[in-house]
Amino acid sequence: MNRTVLISGFLVTAALVGALFAGLGRDPRNIDSPLIGKSAPSFALKTVGSHEVLDVTDFRGTPVVVNFWATWCRPCWEEQPLLTAGASALKGRVQFVGVVFQDDETKIQDFLNQRGSAYPTLIDEGGKTAIAYGVGGVPETFFLDKTGRIVAKYSGALTPELLEKYVAEVTGK
Amino acid sequence: MTAQLGRLLILASLLVATAGVVTGFANNLRWTRRFAYAFSALMAMATLVMEHALLTHDFSVGYVAQVGSRAVPMWVTIVSLWSSLEGSILFWGFVLAIYIAAATWLTRDQAQSMPYAIATWLACGSFFSFLIAGPANPFGSVSPVPLDGPGPNPLLQNHILMVAHPPLLYLGYVGMAIPFGFATAALLRGKLEAPLLGATRKSLMLSWIFLTLAIMLGGWWAYEVLGWGGYWAWDPVENASLLPWLTATAALHSVVMMERRGVLKGWTVTLIQASFLLTILGTFMTRSGVFNSVHSFTQSAIGPTILVFLAAVLIGSVTLLALRIDKLGNDGAIEGAVSREGTFLLNNLLLVLFTFTVLIGTVFPLVVEAVNGRQMSVGRPYFDAMVVPLGVALLFLLGVGPALPWGRVSHEQIKRALLPPLVGGAALVVIGLIAGVRNPWAVVTLLFGGYALQVMFASLLRGAAFTREAGRRRTGAQLIHVGVAVVMIAIGVSSTMRTQSEVVLTPGQSATIGKYKLTFTGTEMRDEPHRVSQVARLEVMKGAKKVALLEPRMNQYDAMREPIGSPDVYSTLGGDLYVSISSLESDRAALLLITTPLVSWIWGGVVLMAFGGLVALIPTRKPATVEVAVTEPRLRLMTP
Numbered sequence: 001m002n003r004t005v006l007i008s009g010f011l012v013t014a015a016l017v018g019a020l021f022a023g024l025g026r027d028p029r030n031i032d033s034p035l036i037g038k039s040a041p042s043f044a045l046k047t048v049g050s051h052e053v054l055d056v057t058d059f060r061g062t063p064v065v066v067n068f069w070a071t072w073c074r075p076c077w078e079e080q081p082l083l084t085a086g087a088s089a090l091k092g093r094v095q096f097v098g099v100v101f102q103d104d105e106t107k108i109q110d111f112l113n114q115r116g117s118a119y120p121t122l123i124d125e126g127g128k129t130a131i132a133y134g135v136g137g138v139p140e141t142f143f144l145d146k147t148g149r150i151v152a153k154y155s156g157a158l159t160p161e162l163l164e165k166y167v168a169e170v171t172g173k
Numbered sequence: 174m175t176a177q178l179g180r181l182l183i184l185a186s187l188l189v190a191t192a193g194v195v196t197g198f199a200n201n202l203r204w205t206r207r208f209a210y211a212f213s214a215l216m217a218m219a220t221l222v223m224e225h226a227l228l229t230h231d232f233s234v235g236y237v238a239q240v241g242s243r244a245v246p247m248w249v250t251i252v253s254l255w256s257s258l259e260g261s262i263l264f265w266g267f268v269l270a271i272y273i274a275a276a277t278w279l280t281r282d283q284a285q286s287m288p289y290a291i292a293t294w295l296a297c298g299s300f301f302s303f304l305i306a307g308p309a310n311p312f313g314s315v316s317p318v319p320l321d322g323p324g325p326n327p328l329l330q331n332h333i334l335m336v337a338h339p340p341l342l343y344l345g346y347v348g349m350a351i352p353f354g355f356a357t358a359a360l361l362r363g364k365l366e367a368p369l370l371g372a373t374r375k376s377l378m379l380s381w382i383f384l385t386l387a388i389m390l391g392g393w394w395a396y397e398v399l400g401w402g403g404y405w406a407w408d409p410v411e412n413a414s415l416l417p418w419l420t421a422t423a424a425l426h427s428v429v430m431m432e433r434r435g436v437l438k439g440w441t442v443t444l445i446q447a448s449f450l451l452t453i454l455g456t457f458m459t460r461s462g463v464f465n466s467v468h469s470f471t472q473s474a475i476g477p478t479i480l481v482f483l484a485a486v487l488i489g490s491v492t493l494l495a496l497r498i499d500k501l502g503n504d505g506a507i508e509g510a511v512s513r514e515g516t517f518l519l520n521n522l523l524l525v526l527f528t529f530t531v532l533i534g535t536v537f538p539l540v541v542e543a544v545n546g547r548q549m550s551v552g553r554p555y556f557d558a559m560v561v562p563l564g565v566a567l568l569f570l571l572g573v574g575p576a577l578p579w580g581r582v583s584h585e586q587i588k589r590a591l592l593p594p595l596v597g598g599a600a601l602v603v604i605g606l607i608a609g610v611r612n613p614w615a616v617v618t619l620l621f622g623g624y625a626l627q628v629m630f631a632s633l634l635r636g637a638a639f640t641r642e643a644g645r646r647r648t649g650a651q652l653i654h655v656g657v658a659v660v661m662i663a664i665g666v667s668s669t670m671r672t673q674s675e676v677v678l679t680p681g682q683s684a685t686i687g688k689y690k691l692t693f694t695g696t697e698m699r700d701e702p703h704r705v706s707q708v709a710r711l712e713v714m715k716g717a718k719k720v721a722l723l724e725p726r727m728n729q730y731d732a733m734r735e736p737i738g739s740p741d742v743y744s745t746l747g748g749d750l751y752v753s754i755s756s757l758e759s760d761r762a763a764l765l766l767i768t769t770p771l772v773s774w775i776w777g778g779v780v781l782m783a784f785g786g787l788v789a790l791i792p793t794r795k796p797a798t799v800e801v802a803v804t805e806p807r808l809r810l811m812t813p
Contacts, residue, residue, distance in 0.1 A: 002495045005439075009491030016454075017484045019536045022543030023463040024476055 033134055033142075033153040040066070040142065040150045041132035045099065045122035048108050054120055056097065057148065063170035064144040065096045068124075068135045070103045071111045075157035076139045080115060086163050087118040094167055097122065101130050101138050143170045176234045179222040179312035186215035186266075187302035190295045197292020202284060205291045209277045212298050216270035220254070220263055223311060227253055232322055235313030236260050242324030245703045249330050255339045256325035258460060258475070259311035265456075266301040268340075268347040273298060276351045276376065286358035286369050293354035300482050308475040327730035330703065331737050332398045338390040342414060345384030346452040349417055351376035352424075353449035356442045360493045363500030365431075365438055374428045375790055377445065381421045382786035388414050389779035400738045400753035402673065402767040404775065407556040409464040412535045413455030416528055421448040423524035430517050433579065435504030439494070440521070442501065446490045447528075453483045463539070509581045516574030523567050530559045561614055568618060568661050571654055572598075572625030575632060597627025601662070608770075610666060618665030625658040649789025656782035663774035667748075673767040679760055687768040689743075689750050690714045691723070696759050705729045707736070709754060709762045713743055725752045725764070744773045 035041075044055035056064065067083055069076035087096035096119035100108050105123060112121060124130055133142060136155060143152040143166045152166045193208030226234040227250050230243055240253045240260065255261045273294045280287055305311065329335050355373040359365040365373075391411065392404035405411060424444035427437045458464050461476025507514045534555050576590045601623025602616055610616060633651050676684040678693035685691075692712045699706045706726045713721040721743040727736035740753035748770035755763040 002498050005498055006491065006495035009494060010488075013484070013487040013491055016532075016536065017480065017487065019540045019543070020454075020457065020463070020480055020483075023539035024461070024480065 033150070035134060035142075035150045036153060038150060040064075040144045040148050041129070042148075043099075043122075043124075043129040043132070045124055045129060048100070048105060048112065048121045048123055054097075054122055059095045059097075060148050061146050063094045063146050063167070064148075065094060065167070065170075066099060066133075066142040066144065067096065068099050068101050068130055068133070068140045068142075069138050070101050071107045079139055079157040082158060082160060082163060084116060084118045086167070090167065091118075094171060095119070099124050099129055101127060101135065141166075143167070145170045145172070174233075175222060175226045175231050176312045176314045179219050179226075179234070180306070180310070182215050182219035182222065183302055183306045183312065186212050186219065186270075187299055187306055189215065190299035190302055193295035194292050194299060197288045197295060200288045202288045202291075205288050205295075206277055206281075209273050209291050209295060212295060212302075213270040213274035213277075216266050216298070216302070219305075219312075220267040220270075223260065223263055224251065224254060227251070230321075232320070233315055233318045234311070235315055236263075236311035238315045238319055238322050240325045241322040242703070243321050245324045245330065246701075248333075248336060249325065249703065252335050252339075253325040255343070256329050256335070259305075259309045261339070262301065262304050262309040262460070262475070263311050264340075265343055265347060266298070266305055268343045269294070269298055269301055269350060272348055272351055276354075276372075280372055283368050283372070286355070286362055286364075289358035289361045290354035293357040294350055297350045304475060304478060308478050324703065324730075327704075327728075327737060328398075330730065331728060331739060332394060334390055334394040334397070338387060338394055341383050341390060342387035345380050345382075345387050345414075346417070346455060348376065348380030348383060349421065349449040349452045352380070352445045356445040357490075357493065359442060359501070360497040363497055365442065365501055370428070370432065373445065374425070377421055377424055377428070377448070378786055378790055380448075381418070381425060382783045382790075384414065384418045384421065385779060385786070386783050388418060389776060393776060396751075396772070397742065398739065400740050400765070402671070402740070402751045402753070402765070402769065404772070407534070407553055409535050410455070410459050412531050413451075413458040416531055416535075417448045417451035417455065419524050419528045419531070420444050420451060423521045423528075424448060426517055426524075427521055430507075430514065434507060434514060436507055437521075438501040438503060439498040442498070443494060444521075444525075446494065450483065450487055450490065451528075453479065453486060457483055458535075464535075511577065511587060512582050513574060513577045513579045516570050516577060520567065520570050520574065523563055523570070527560065527563045527567075530563065531556070534559070564661060564664075565614065565617055565621060568621040568625060568658065571658060572621055572628050575625075575651070575654065576628045594624045594627040594631075597630075598622075598624035601626070605666070610670065612665075612669035615665045615669045618662055622658045622662035622665070626655065629655045629658065645791050646789045649785045649787070649791075652785030652788060653782045654785075656778045656780075656785055659778035659781065660775050663771040663778060666771045667769045667775065671767060671769045673765065675755065675763070675765055677761065677763045679762075684764075684766065686750070686766045688715055689720075689768070691752070691764075691766065693762050693764075696757065696762070699726075703730065706739075707757055709757055709764070711741075711752060711764075713750065721750075723750075723752050725754045727754055727757050746773060748772065 040056070042055070042057045044053050046052070047054050056066070065083075065086075067079075069080070083096060083098070087094075090096075098117070098119060098121040100121060100123050103123075108121065108123070133140075139157055140153065140155045141158060142150055143154075145151050151170050154162060154166065158166075189208045189211040193205050193212060196208060197205040223234070223236065225231075226237050227241055228247075230237065230241055232238045232241060236257070236259050240257045241250065245253075253260065255264045273291070276294065277291055280290070324330065352373045355369055355376065359369060359373075388411075391414065395406070396402070396404040421444075424441055427441040427444060430437045431441050457476065457479045460479060463476060507518065509515060572594060573591060576594060578586060578590065582590075598620040601619045605616060605619040610619065629651050633648070633655075672687060674684070674686055678684060680693055680695045683690055683692040690713070692714070694710045694712055697708045697710060699708055706728045708724045708726040711723045711725070712719060713723055723741040723743055725741040726739045728739055729736040738754045740751060742752075743750040748768055749772045751767040751769065753765045753767075755765055757763070
């Protein structure tokens with residue numbers, strides 16, 4: 001038995017496997033936003049299918065989930081049923097808002113007619129709101145607590161576990 | 174039905190591979206060989222079933238529903254086998270199956286170590302069968318059966334290199350399992366003797382050739398597709414392919430020391446083990462979703478499974494090595510630090526240091542995030558600062574090592590060996606300075622590169638004059654070394670002398686970069702079944718002569734909103750003119766123009782390296798060996 005080989009080998013093994021293990025739960029797409037912990041940029045946008053303008057500050061007092069999406073984005077299709085189910089289940093406790101990015105109103109309307117929705121969908125003309133939130137790509141979802149502070153952000157399609165985790169963070173439960 | 178058949182074949186392959194592991198470690202060669210062939214046949218059949226399902230658009234099979242499409246061309250359908258996670262793992266298993274069958278067949282007249290070697294290969298085989306059967310099952314059933322699918326990721330459809338780069342990489346990666354099997358067998362038996370050593374070296378060289386080509390094609394692909402005009406970005410997955418290449422390169426050198434001097438046996442075995450382990454690490458990096466990269470697939474459940482496998486193989490290898498390394502022993506000793514042996518040793522140390530540098534740079538962000546929760550990335554400056562001096566030092570050894578004689582060397586011999594090639598180095602520096610090279614690292618690269626080229630050409634010329642004495646292995650190694658010197662010179666010059674400019678042109682307008690004048694003549698739409706392309710047409714003039722028509726384009730795929738830019742390149746031996754589109758409208762093109770010298774020398778140099786590897790693999794004819802043995806016993810060792 002060569003002890004030097006054994007000890008140095010196990011040190012390298014432990015360091016490497018340890019580092020990789022620590023990284024396992026990591027999602028490289030989930031990049032920290034400088035906005036986390038800060039007050040969310042306010043926006044007032046037109047609602048799809050009506051001429052009504054909705055101001056996000058009207059929801060102060062309730063935690064808000066702001067989901068940036070588009071009909072041309074495949075992962076957005078995948079997460080839409082989850083968001084709709086979440087919005088229905090959490091009605092009155094958490095407000096969901098969809099913000100559509102670089103898209104046509106007719107396409108969005110068709111999409112919502114076919115697949116249904118449980119929360120308001122707003123059109124971000126010119127992408128100004130997405131720029132204010134530093135959206136890098138859709139889908140991207142921001143979680144605001146009841147004071148309007150951004151608690152978390154997720155890039156990519158949400159899973160039920162992630163949605164549950166972030167909602168717990170904004171509701172404080 | 175197809176899905177069930179595929180799954181059944183995979184489960185059967187898992188069964189026979191496991192049986193082969195048991196019989197192999199029980200030292201029953203006959204049955205182990207049978208199980209090896211059976212595993213290979215079953216895995217190959219499962220892969221054919223999947224290819225058939227892809228080609229017949231059988232959307233009842235999970236993987237086909239995920240990546241298949243009736244709209245894509247046939248070549249895309251065929252290669253979609255490796256365009257997504259589950260299919261790529263199946264393809265991985267297929268490549269392993271081919272390797273196992275070939276290696277079992279080629280070693281049919283060897284007996285002593287083979288049960289252990291085959292059992293080791295089949296242990297890898299059973300792991301991949303397990304992955305395909307469970308965590309990465311491509312043979313799921315889909316109901317109701319969709320009429321069409323989305324097709325593979327458009328980024329992968331965007332270039333024909335999708336056909337060649339992944340298979341070559343898999344051939345390089347998976348091939349490392351074969352020398353690993355031999356090394357494990359050598360440790361278990363406590364002996365690494367001639368036939369096993371030869372087989373180990375050849376299988377290592379074969380994987381090295383594939384890996385070399387794969388890395389080059391990956392760089393070429395990035396260059397041709399990604400639009401930023403570079404070929405290497407220290408992306409974690411690029412690093413993952415470089416790591417086993419570095420240790421395999423070190424092992425190929427230490428094998429020579431082992432053959433000539435009977436030293437470094439344990440070290441060589443360690444390097445071979447490390448090369449295989451690093452391919453598993455590479456698999457983890459590409460398939461776990463832990464690293465962000467152009468290569469990574471979405472988060473998947475197979476990450477933890479591969480990590481467990483990596484940990485198990487690491488622990489097993491370290492334990493086996495600790496128990497048995499002293500049994501391998503050393504029959505000889507190294508004489509003199511300034512000698513061919515000395516440079517081999519230093520080369521090995523530098524390559525291992527290089528490996529650790531890249532490994533740490535790749536894994537470090539994970540450690541930082543785990544410790545303090547902050548995200549960071551180790552970027553190009555770290556790698557450039559660390560790796561450039563190491564690369565230059567290796568280039569120095571590339572010239573000095575082969576110039577020095579073996580064994581104890583006198584001062585006079587050293588002077589005679591080392592001074593003449595300075596002419597080659599100086600000549601290349603002068604040429605470089607005249608051509609405008611000013612970066613100090615690039616100048617040093619030219620000096621050492623020119624030095625090494627003179628050493629290689631001189632010894633190739635000597636070899637050509639005495640073909641019977643010079644074994645093909647030596648000629649092959651010299652060709653590889655010429656290729657390495659060319660690649661390093663080309664990297665040194667191209668990375669320090671690039672010029673670029675961004676221009677906006679309307680039809681009829683021109684822009685000048687370097688010695689080229691580009692005129693934008695307009696745009697054109699091209700329809701293909703799977704995409705629509707908007708092409709910008711640019712006429713390239715050099716002086717009064719029209720030299721090329723470049724057509725960078727924006728490809729619009731159904732499954733993507735944003736079009737993917739596809740650059741176009743005008744390549745000459747002196748350098749490349751590279752044009753990519755920033756934005757394109759019918760009456761206005763915003764373009765990125767780049768000129769980079771010597772880029773095509775990188776691709777050419779790598780092809781020469783691979784060719785040299787193939788030359789080294791061809792066995793030397795026996796009569797030549799016998800004659801050499803009479804006059805110069807030492808040389809016999811070089812031409813087994």
